[in-house]
Amino acid sequence: MNKRVYGVLGISSVMANWNADFSGYPKTTGDGETFGSDKALKYPMKKMWDDEGKKVLYIKSMRLSGENKKGEITLIPRTLKERYELLFQVDDLKECKNIKEVLTNLMSAVDVKNFGATFAESGSNISITGAVQIGQGFNKYEGTNPEEQQILSPFRDANDKDEEAKNSTLGTKIVSNEAHYFYPFVINPMAYKELVALGVTEGYTEEDYQNFRRTALVSATSFATNAKVGCENEFALFVETKADTYLPNLSEYICFENGKNRNVITLAFGDFLEQMGDVIEKVDIYYNPYTTELKGVPQNASVFDIRTQKEEA
Numbered sequence: 001m002n003k004r005v006y007g008v009l010g011i012s013s014v015m016a017n018w019n020a021d022f023s024g025y026p027k028t029t030g031d032g033e034t035f036g037s038d039k040a041l042k043y044p045m046k047k048m049w050d051d052e053g054k055k056v057l058y059i060k061s062m063r064l065s066g067e068n069k070k071g072e073i074t075l076i077p078r079t080l081k082e083r084y085e086l087l088f089q090v091d092d093l094k095e096c097k098n099i100k101e102v103l104t105n106l107m108s109a110v111d112v113k114n115f116g117a118t119f120a121e122s123g124s125n126i127s128i129t130g131a132v133q134i135g136q137g138f139n140k141y142e143g144t145n146p147e148e149q150q151i152l153s154p155f156r157d158a159n160d161k162d163e164e165a166k167n168s169t170l171g172t173k174i175v176s177n178e179a180h181y182f183y184p185f186v187i188n189p190m191a192y193k194e195l196v197a198l199g200v201t202e203g204y205t206e207e208d209y210q211n212f213r214r215t216a217l218v219s220a221t222s223f224a225t226n227a228k229v230g231c232e233n234e235f236a237l238f239v240e241t242k243a244d245t246y247l248p249n250l251s252e253y254i255c256f257e258n259g260k261n262r263n264v265i266t267l268a269f270g271d272f273l274e275q276m277g278d279v280i281e282k283v284d285i286y287y288n289p290y291t292t293e294l295k296g297v298p299q300n301a302s303v304f305d306i307r308t309q310k311e312e313a
Contacts (some may be wrong), residue, residue, distance in 0.1 A: 001208050003240050003281060005187040006247040008254060009041065010235025010265070011137065011220050012291075013179040014145070018231050024174045025146050034139035036181045041134055042115060044223035045215045049110050055087055057109040058117065079235060081121045092107050094122045100200055107192075107201040114212055116191075129189045131204040132212060135249065137183035140256035148175040180234070180263070185250040187212070190243070200225065213238060217306060233306055235265060236286040245279040259293060267296035 011018060019040035021027045028034050043059075050056040062082060065074045078086065081093050088105045096102060102124050106112045116130025151171040179195060189204035194205045221232045237250060253269040265287065273280055283301040286309070287294050303312045 001189040001209055002113050002243050002244055003189075004245055005053070005209065006239045006241065006253045007136075007185050008235070008237040008268040009137075009183045009185065009216055009233070010181070010254075010287075011036065011041070011181045012232050013176055013181070014179065014230045015175050016230030018179065018181060018228070019176045020174065024172070026144075026174075026176050026179065030212055034144050034176070034179055034204055036137040036139075036183070038134040038136060038183070039138060041183050041220070042111075044219040044228075045114075045212075046111050048219045049223055050297075055109045056111045057083060057087055057106070057218055058111050058115075061086070069300075080119070081115075084119075084121065093124075096124075099124060099126075099191040100198065103195065103198065103200040107195060109174075110211070112203070113201070113208055128195070129191050131189055131208075132185060132187050135184040135251070139179045139250070140254065141178055141182050141258070143177070143258065144179045146178050147175050147177050164272035175230070180256050182235070182251045182254055182256070184249045186247075192245050217309065221303055233286075234282075234292065236306060237267075238282070238284045239273065239280060240282040242279045242281065245276075262290075263292045265294055266292070267298070270296045270298040270301075274300055 017024075017026055019027050019036035026034050027036060037231060046056050046059050061078050062075050063078050063082070063214070065076050067073050084090065084105070084154065085093055087109065090096060093102075102119075106117055106119060106126065106128065108233055109117075112130075114130055114132045115134075116128040117126065119126040121130075145154065151173055153171060176225060187204070192201055192203045195201045217233055217236055219233070220228075239247065239250070241247065250269055253267065253272075255266040255268065257264045257266070267285075273283060277300060280300065281300055284304065285294070285297060285301050286304045286306040288306050289312070290307070294303070304310060305312060
């Protein structure tokens, strides 16, 4: 692929928890600004690829432990070594002395091909900088507040000493009333120049880019866990440029407001992209016209409905 891609991915979260910290509340910076980590965006993409049967290395998978002295068998997560051996049908990674084989296997995993990897296992100390780099997704909606819901359990607490206790135990679910996250990203296919020279990959191809793009448009919507129901893909921007073009973080030029009938997303980079028309090859914008009004669309942009992915007339 002989081009760079710059863009922004927008995720809406309505009565949901897109990315919780260890306390269970939506992640915030030190000054209280709500944000989502790049891992929160990558995980639904990896889960979608895994569900499609593609090779995904960095995703949690479980196995049954061997029977211990007490005769117990437990469910435990696989180690990275075990996940690698499962994915690439390797009996024992320790016996593999061919680092080229390990690199080739790693680059055949779709998540590694996109996001890179740190692989320090059994004598292999490998660090791969991914062609796709995703920044932190900051919430641009000013009215975001956490909501704590008490959940009634259908079961009595077995630890309650009162055998006649009728009150069910309580759980807690924490969500945001509403939040709108905007993630910047950049795709640099030259990141794999060295690996191409080593003969372990064909590099980041147009097919790889289209696969990332396809998944990035729908993975948050498709990932309907209990905490993520209410999280949807609501915006996407893809700016394809010549290989030697460098653009700033475009998410900084996006404003979000609650309108009377629909939300309003204002793009403040329109003039800038129009002025760089000689190095801009393509600008594609996706949004939900049912919930959102789009302002400041560059003249050289094509606009699509993110629900149907059909271009607007």
